[in-house]
Amino acid sequence: MRCIDWVDGAVVLIDQTLLPAEERWLRITDPDELVDAIQRLAVRGAPALGAAGALGVALAAARDLGSVEAAAARLRSARPTAVNLARGADRVLSRLPDGPAAVLAEARSVLEEEASASRAIGERGADLLGGGAPVRLLTHCNTGWLATVEWGTALGIVTVLHERGLVERVYADETRPLLQGARLTAYELAALGVDHRVIADGAAASVIARGLVDAVVVGADRIAANGDVANKVGTYPLALAAARAGIPFIVAAPESTVDPATATGAGIEIEARDPAEVFAGPAYNPAFDVTPADLVTAVVTEKRTVRPAEGESL
Amino acid sequence: MRCIDWVDGAVVLIDQTLLPAEERWLRITDPDELVDAIQRLAVRGAPALGAAGALGVALAAARDLGSVEAAAARLRSARPTAVNLARGADRVLSRLPDGPAAVLAEARSVLEEEASASRAIGERGADLLGGGAPVRLLTHCNTGWLATVEWGTALGIVTVLHERGLVERVYADETRPLLQGARLTAYELAALGVDHRVIADGAAASVIARGLVDAVVVGADRIAANGDVANKVGTYPLALAAARAGIPFIVAAPESTVDPATATGAGIEIEARDPAEVFAGPAYNPAFDVTPADLVTAVVTEKRTVRPAEGESL
Numbered sequence: 001m002r003c004i005d006w007v008d009g010a011v012v013l014i015d016q017t018l019l020p021a022e023e024r025w026l027r028i029t030d031p032d033e034l035v036d037a038i039q040r041l042a043v044r045g046a047p048a049l050g051a052a053g054a055l056g057v058a059l060a061a062a063r064d065l066g067s068v069e070a071a072a073a074r075l076r077s078a079r080p081t082a083v084n085l086a087r088g089a090d091r092v093l094s095r096l097p098d099g100p101a102a103v104l105a106e107a108r109s110v111l112e113e114e115a116s117a118s119r120a121i122g123e124r125g126a127d128l129l130g131g132g133a134p135v136r137l138l139t140h141c142n143t144g145w146l147a148t149v150e151w152g153t154a155l156g157i158v159t160v161l162h163e164r165g166l167v168e169r170v171y172a173d174e175t176r177p178l179l180q181g182a183r184l185t186a187y188e189l190a191a192l193g194v195d196h197r198v199i200a201d202g203a204a205a206s207v208i209a210r211g212l213v214d215a216v217v218v219g220a221d222r223i224a225a226n227g228d229v230a231n232k233v234g235t236y237p238l239a240l241a242a243a244r245a246g247i248p249f250i251v252a253a254p255e256s257t258v259d260p261a262t263a264t265g266a267g268i269e270i271e272a273r274d275p276a277e278v279f280a281g282p283a284y285n286p287a288f289d290v291t292p293a294d295l296v297t298a299v300v301t302e303k304r305t306v307r308p309a310e311g312e313s314l
Numbered sequence: 315m316r317c318i319d320w321v322d323g324a325v326v327l328i329d330q331t332l333l334p335a336e337e338r339w340l341r342i343t344d345p346d347e348l349v350d351a352i353q354r355l356a357v358r359g360a361p362a363l364g365a366a367g368a369l370g371v372a373l374a375a376a377r378d379l380g381s382v383e384a385a386a387a388r389l390r391s392a393r394p395t396a397v398n399l400a401r402g403a404d405r406v407l408s409r410l411p412d413g414p415a416a417v418l419a420e421a422r423s424v425l426e427e428e429a430s431a432s433r434a435i436g437e438r439g440a441d442l443l444g445g446g447a448p449v450r451l452l453t454h455c456n457t458g459w460l461a462t463v464e465w466g467t468a469l470g471i472v473t474v475l476h477e478r479g480l481v482e483r484v485y486a487d488e489t490r491p492l493l494q495g496a497r498l499t500a501y502e503l504a505a506l507g508v509d510h511r512v513i514a515d516g517a518a519a520s521v522i523a524r525g526l527v528d529a530v531v532v533g534a535d536r537i538a539a540n541g542d543v544a545n546k547v548g549t550y551p552l553a554l555a556a557a558r559a560g561i562p563f564i565v566a567a568p569e570s571t572v573d574p575a576t577a578t579g580a581g582i583e584i585e586a587r588d589p590a591e592v593f594a595g596p597a598y599n600p601a602f603d604v605t606p607a608d609l610v611t612a613v614v615t616e617k618r619t620v621r622p623a624e625g626e627s628l
Contacts, residue, residue, distance in 0.1 A: 140516075174490065175516070197598040198596065198597040198598075202487070202515040202549075202551065203600055206604065207598070232516075233514060233516050233517045233520060234517065236523065237518075237519035237551035281500055282509075283513065284521070285514070289516075
């Protein structure tokens, strides 16, 4: 199952703001409609955003070659934190001199690569965590096929472990303010047939402290060269709790999420979203947080396993 | 302002489940109605629950002296975590041999003592934190007059600091699942005229890590002899983040919250509430967590300041 794809000259994506109540697929032919879909989180998740950036440029090229540069610029800046969005757009834009067919072929390649990267991440992560009895995992936000074109990153690991009969239970943070855990992860886990419990975000640390979790697995929106990890706000306290409890804190992400140009998390811009998402009054709504490298047991990509807490960089 | 009081032969309390949309005061004459109000959190907060336990026994004594023991038992077990509820009920019950007037006088004493303890906690905490420039505080759940009969514990400290012109801003966790922070704390802070921002619970740790907070101040539902603190779920990750950031983690609570009979937090029963409060599907809903003593910079009561992180016990 793919959350975003190219079908008959249009970008087709499932509107994630309506899930799980309604499975509505949007057919988008205007790049600015795609910018809007990105901004209101109809499509979200760093790898899926890479595909969206790529497909958006292909869409612009199919309509009007003169508009592609400007459309790419609007796509690139639709959201600031995930490096994938800009990278997907830029990669496809680089084929513009070769014409619209080449642009589209490049966009399709981004999609294929994201999908196969996810599967590889799932296998690699399952090898890392699945060495013994079935495990109890805790995750945050949504990192399944809805976030990654296909399979998933952290949920890709869950998927492969579940195929191997090695998942006892998954605790899913509800992930305020937009409830991606309660709305999307629970929907995906139920579809997979994985035993799961949704918990309030504030409950995660003590669920870990009470010995109910064997490992924390999360995705990433951007990973700095030193191993600092930007991910959905609420990730960092999980790493603190995992370190205190002595359990692994695993970050699953494609290589496209790694940003060697950013030395540390201090260089990652944190998107401040509309306060009204949190509260109809004075509020502050940072969308991401940064987990320091020393708390990150392992970063699992489709190509390698890096151990920032042991001093390894990316 | 008192959230619960004895007025003309009845217990009068503000229904906190309706705030901030509606300020509805309930007049309760049946102890079992009070048990129901406690269970559905119309009255909540450890000190206010102490008053509720006390007034509930007085109510039973005013109706039927033969029913008092049984009513006290139902009140005592209406919620398991806060020691104040059972203690308030038991203290007033001990005056039963002296007749209903003595019982009521004892219940009124509990109320007066909770109110004056709160004011003393506020003054003591403000002395601890208010030594320099105006401070930026972060708090969790609700600990104001709504939680404590009058003034507040952690919010009592905010109140006194604000009277002294020493509050720059308060970050208030929304406190899922029941949103006591967004519903009640924001309501109280707005009424006080304190600059504040509501944040998602998961954002608190990174707001602390980014240097936006000078101290964390929270209440407590029960404090073990060694300084382990049970409080609303979501408190423990704040202590982890405060320790990592090197800022104080202050617990404000009346002596009635201290439970010397419980050696450590491991002996505190954690109430598991209805999963449906979190999610309409498989969910787990622990209402409290335990913060280990080594993360607690200071416990401030109306009588003393104890420093568990430095090895002091209560």
